[in-house]
Amino acid sequence: MSAAKRAIRDVYGDTLAQLGRENENIVALDADVGSSSKSIVFGKEFPNRYFNVGIAEANMVAMAAGLATAGKIPFANTFAAFMVLRAGDPVRSLIAYTKLNVKLAGTYAGLSDSYDGASHHAIADIAFMRSLPNMTVISISDPVEAELATRAAAEFKGPLYLRLSRAEVPVVLDKASYDFKIGKGVTLVDGADLTIVATGYMLIKALEAAELLSAKGIKARVVNIHTIKPIDRELLIACAKETGAIVTAEEHNVYGGLGSAVAEVLSTSCPVPIEFVGIEDVFAESGDYEKLLAKYGLSAANIVARAQKVLKRK
Amino acid sequence: MSLKPESKANLERLCAKFRQDLIKLLHGIQTGHPGGSLSSAEILTTLYFEKLNVDAKKPKDANRDRFVLGKGHAAPMLYMILAEKGFFPQDDLVTLRQLDSKLQGHPCALKTCGVELSTGPLGLGLSAGLGMAMAARLDGLDYRTIVLMGDGELQEGIVWEAAMSAAKFKADNLLVIVDNNGVQLDGTLQEIMPMGDIAAKWRAFGWHVIDIDGHRVDEISTAVDQAKTIKGQPTVIIAKTVKGKGVSFMEGQSAWHGKPISKDDYEQAMKELEVTL
Ligand SMILES: Cc1ncc(C[n+]2csc(CCOP(=O)(O)OP(=O)(O)O)c2C)c(N)n1
Ligand SMILES: [Mg+2]
Numbered sequence: 001m002s003a004a005k006r007a008i009r010d011v012y013g014d015t016l017a018q019l020g021r022e023n024e025n026i027v028a029l030d031a032d033v034g035s036s037s038k039s040i041v042f043g044k045e046f047p048n049r050y051f052n053v054g055i056a057e058a059n060m061v062a063m064a065a066g067l068a069t070a071g072k073i074p075f076a077n078t079f080a081a082f083m084v085l086r087a088g089d090p091v092r093s094l095i096a097y098t099k100l101n102v103k104l105a106g107t108y109a110g111l112s113d114s115y116d117g118a119s120h121h122a123i124a125d126i127a128f129m130r131s132l133p134n135m136t137v138i139s140i141s142d143p144v145e146a147e148l149a150t151r152a153a154a155e156f157k158g159p160l161y162l163r164l165s166r167a168e169v170p171v172v173l174d175k176a177s178y179d180f181k182i183g184k185g186v187t188l189v190d191g192a193d194l195t196i197v198a199t200g201y202m203l204i205k206a207l208e209a210a211e212l213l214s215a216k217g218i219k220a221r222v223v224n225i226h227t228i229k230p231i232d233r234e235l236l237i238a239c240a241k242e243t244g245a246i247v248t249a250e251e252h253n254v255y256g257g258l259g260s261a262v263a264e265v266l267s268t269s270c271p272v273p274i275e276f277v278g279i280e281d282v283f284a285e286s287g288d289y290e291k292l293l294a295k296y297g298l299s300a301a302n303i304v305a306r307a308q309k310v311l312k313r314k
Numbered sequence: 315m316s317l318k319p320e321s322k323a324n325l326e327r328l329c330a331k332f333r334q335d336l337i338k339l340l341h342g343i344q345t346g347h348p349g350g351s352l353s354s355a356e357i358l359t360t361l362y363f364e365k366l367n368v369d370a371k372k373p374k375d376a377n378r379d380r381f382v383l384g385k386g387h388a389a390p391m392l393y394m395i396l397a398e399k400g401f402f403p404q405d406d407l408v409t410l411r412q413l414d415s416k417l418q419g420h421p422c423a424l425k426t427c428g429v430e431l432s433t434g435p436l437g438l439g440l441s442a443g444l445g446m447a448m449a450a451r452l453d454g455l456d457y458r459t460i461v462l463m464g465d466g467e468l469q470e471g472i473v474w475e476a477a478m479s480a481a482k483f484k485a486d487n488l489l490v491i492v493d494n495n496g497v498q499l500d501g502t503l504q505e506i507m508p509m510g511d512i513a514a515k516w517r518a519f520g521w522h523v524i525d526i527d528g529h530r531v532d533e534i535s536t537a538v539d540q541a542k543t544i545k546g547q548p549t550v551i552i553a554k555t556v557k558g559k560g561v562s563f564m565e566g567q568s569a570w571h572g573k574p575i576s577k578d579d580y581e582q583a584m585k586e587l588e589v590t591l
Pocket of ligand 2: 464465493494495496497498557
């Protein structure tokens with residue numbers, strides 16, 4: 001595990017600008033948070049292809065829809081919370097409904113905008129986006145994945161939600177060997193006792209948890225589900241068959257997110273005991289990011305506890 | 315009725331103190347929004363110490379005036395004032411934005427005594443304020459509802475939905491104050507989304523408009539009184555302000571919207587603010 005850290009939003013901003021250099025059809029929009037989302041990097045280099053609409057998220061996303069109808073590849077940027085809550089209607093009624101080629105980049109997802117408090121946290125975005133027909137949902141774990149996923153999003157045709165974080169995150173994936181394919185989960189650690197299925201920053205906690213479990217003689221498999229929709233059914237079913245127990249881990253409400261998606265697949269195809277690590281249907285609060293994650297159970301320690309619990313139910 | 319000289323002096327003294335306390339606090343916690351907090355100092359202080367009928371001993375009194383901080387990110391300045399008014403102990407201030415605090419990054423009505431409405435996501439305050447104003451009418455109460463908004467906040471479409479509703483319902487018990495500092499998050503309004511003639515926009519939506527200097531407590535006081543005399547339509551006070559007011563290097567700078575205050579900047583800011591106290 002490399003110790004190098006980078007902010008996910010910085011990698012995203014740099015990659016978006018690089019994509020802009022490669023493809024002049026790529027355009028970007030923001031709603032007065034360009035210095036936070038880092039879409040500003042693209043905006044500085046391509047002022048003519050950058051539309052900062054001010055504090056008007058619904059307007060921004062509906063405008064992105066219009067750009068897409070004429071063959072542009074718009075990346076619309078705002079906080080994940082506002083992408084869903086303010087722009088939810090154009091996301092559904094224009095973009096998902098008619099399969100427009102718009103990339104919705106929701107930054108500051110989960111609790112990553114920690115100090116701003118529950119009003120700015122996004123813990124329902126996966127649930128909303130995943131419930132829209134035609135929507136592809138990708139959640140980013142580390143800086144390497146941030147780059148690869150942003151690239152893949154630009155190449156992908158159709159509505160796509162990219163879930164990004166404000167946080168500085170250690171590089172845990174090996175860029176040279178990591179194979180990022182939309183819709184394909186990735187097994188990072190092998191193990192036969194149970195599978196930890198994680199997404200986003202919780203992947204890093206899952207890797208830590210696997211080490212802690214290993215010290216206790218429990219061999220946990222760790223799977224990264226970066227594409228929450230369409231979810232990698234085959235991989236999940238294989239994990240259920242081979243390890244017989246699952247723990248899901250996500251920085252999202254336990255209602256409607258990754259855990260729900262995994263349970264939907266396994267309950268109908270290969271029922272095994274599942275434990276869910278996520279926010280337990282409460283509004284969190286302001287505070288230091290890591291302290292907040294720990295308080296709300298989004299920690300390696302809690303994954304370990306749930307792993308031990310799920311093993312008893314096996 | 316114009317402000318008495320001793321009241322004016324008192325408000326100005328309070329503003330100077332709140333500015334210092336705010337910079338100290340935000341430096342200490344290395345998070346929070348200095349720019350928009352500083353630009354609202356005189357507006358908030360004048361409202362709470364001269365105009366609003368609110369009492370920390372009776373925070374749920376049915377006929378209290380309702381204040382809504384539409385621009386929720388100015389919470390630190392609101393908290394300074396609520397603490398001074400006795401809504402919670404001064405000692406709570408240092409817990410701002412920390413785990414287990416009553417004082418959230420943006421106002422939370424469940425956690426903080428004196429906060430009427432949870433805000434933070436911009437643009438929702440005015441509609442909710444109109445609801446409060448209509449409830450007063452239904453209950454035959456004469457309390458006022460006052461909503462403080464950012465000028466960038468005016469870009470949210472829902473603001474204008476609320477504006478036309480308030481005019482339709484002749485909400486003369488509703489007052490909006492716009493903190494017209496000309497700056498939003500990514501830059502100036504001129505750069506990001508020019509709002510043109512803000513006063514003309516409100517007038518076109520059926521509002522009575524009063525223009526003032528938002529750093530002059532006497533003008534704020536007079537305008538708030540004057541608004542009360544306007545019947546049959548809602549009033550908006552457009553208060554010309556400076557974002558980051560009082561700290562030279564923060565003034566007019568969008569970079570200081572939400573930047574942590576370094577040690578050097580803190581010392582410089584305190585030096586400048588000491589002169590005004
Ligand atoms: C709906 C929504 N979109 C974006 C933001 C992020 N944001 C917080 S403050 C701000 C700028 C506000 O500018 P303005 O209203 O002019 O406030 P002020 O200058 O008084 O600080 C933005 C974009 C938000 N809080 N809510
Ligand atoms: Mg402003």
